[in-house]
Amino acid sequence: MFVLDRKFTSSLRSNYCPPYIRTVSSVRDLGIYIDADLVMRTHVKKTASRCFAVLRQLRQIRRYVSTDTLQALVVALVVTRLDYGNAVLTGLPVYLSRRLQSALNAAARLIFGLRRSDRVSDALISLHWLRIPQRIQFKVAVLTYKVLHGCAPSYLGPFVRVADLPSRRALHSANTSRLIQPQSNRSTVGDRAFPDAGPQVWNSLPPEVTSAPSLDTFRRRLKTHLFTVSYSNIQLS
Secondary structure (H helix, E strand, C coil), X not given: CCCCCHHHHHHHHHHCCCCCCCCCCEEEECCEEEECCCCCHHHHHHHHHHHHHHHHHHHHHHXXXXXXXXXXXXXXXXXXXXXXXXXXXXXXXXHHHHHHHHHHHHHHHHXXXXXXXXXXXXXXXXXXXXXXXXXXXXXHXXXXXXXXXXXXXXXXXXXCCECCCHHHCCCXXXXXXXXXXXXXXXCCCHHHCHHHHHHHHHHCCCHHHHCCCCHHHHHHHHHHHHHHHHXXXXXXX
């Protein structure tokens, strides 16, 4: 045990200066930028900017590689960046979703050598790429499936509850795969959290998707369903 002299301790108190705390508008955690207001504006801005920077570099070598090679590079360097951590983008405002979609559209145009004024929907359909909102739903739905089947981290388990409970057996939702969606106090932030977003996305899926016997089957059926939703206004062959 150490005993400090009274004069020494008093000098410490008088000379002590609390550390300077600098406030920031966003922080980075595991490669995801989180704004103070949780709008994810910074993350979308930086993601789109980096995607366009990579596309500009790939455009310089387009004539020297095959289409298949270019597509592989675009998927590895651009599409994977758009998909990374996109489950946190649930409930993203439309104007931010369009910003990410513009990067995805530019990637498709680069692969097929299209001009900016050319129609891009046919290129996206040919590549079998989901649009940004459906890509986010895909990630949330897969995570929910893993939680229901014990393949996700255990701490997520209490956030997902099946509607087939003893107190609900008289309801129409009993004996179904529907999930209980809790009431959120904040419609803008609370609804974007996984306990709300997971059941909401899950309950929007048809029974033939949610009843898939395996994860691989679920992913295939989910991709087919969301692909139809993405291009519902376009006649698919």
